[in-house]
Amino acid sequence: MTNKPKKPRGAQNKRSGGTRPTPKPSVAERAAAQRREKFLAEFRQSGVVSRAAKVAGVSRERVYQWRDQHEEFAQAWDEAFQEAVDSLEAEAWRRGRDGVEKPVTFQGKITDHYTEYSDPLLMFCLRAHRSHFREKSQLELSGPGGGPLQTVTRIERVIVDPKNEPEAKE
Numbered sequence: 001m002t003n004k005p006k007k008p009r010g011a012q013n014k015r016s017g018g019t020r021p022t023p024k025p026s027v028a029e030r031a032a033a034q035r036r037e038k039f040l041a042e043f044r045q046s047g048v049v050s051r052a053a054k055v056a057g058v059s060r061e062r063v064y065q066w067r068d069q070h071e072e073f074a075q076a077w078d079e080a081f082q083e084a085v086d087s088l089e090a091e092a093w094r095r096g097r098d099g100v101e102k103p104v105t106f107q108g109k110i111t112d113h114y115t116e117y118s119d120p121l122l123m124f125c126l127r128a129h130r131s132h133f134r135e136k137s138q139l140e141l142s143g144p145g146g147g148p149l150q151t152v153t154r155i156e157r158v159i160v161d162p163k164n165e166p167e168a169k170e
Contacts, residue, residue: 032066036073039063040080047084089125096122 025033035056043052053060067074099115126133143149 036063036066036070036076040073040076043077044080044083045087047081047088089128092118092121092125096125 035058039052039056039058042055043049046052049063050060053063056063067077095118097117099117101113102116103110104112104114123133127135141149
């Protein structure tokens, strides 16, 4: 048997013309990837970084490091956050339009139910999607009598007489 020098992983394979497969991720890398997926799944549901980090078993600082270090993770983070916000918006629409069933109690017992609608949630949804429902405010600044503002530019020239300056301490 001859001892041929080993090629590094990923090196060119002269016989097949291709490259060898890159090394498999380490156990630690696979565990981190699983934690990132767990984080994203919870973040997609809750939209809360600290809660998703806790579910994934990592610190908030770690997920922000991942976000800074992995472009693909940063993109997945943004997509998960948008899904969480979409879910909130859908719930606001539902509560404003369809309402929430609430119990009617009498002497400690539930006797009936009624539907409670959320006018404020409905208004927020309308303001988000219809400009004529938005509050309009405008700020105008004017000078005396409604005229233009007067601006003053002041330039001072200070001349220092070295004879009157206290001596520098060494």
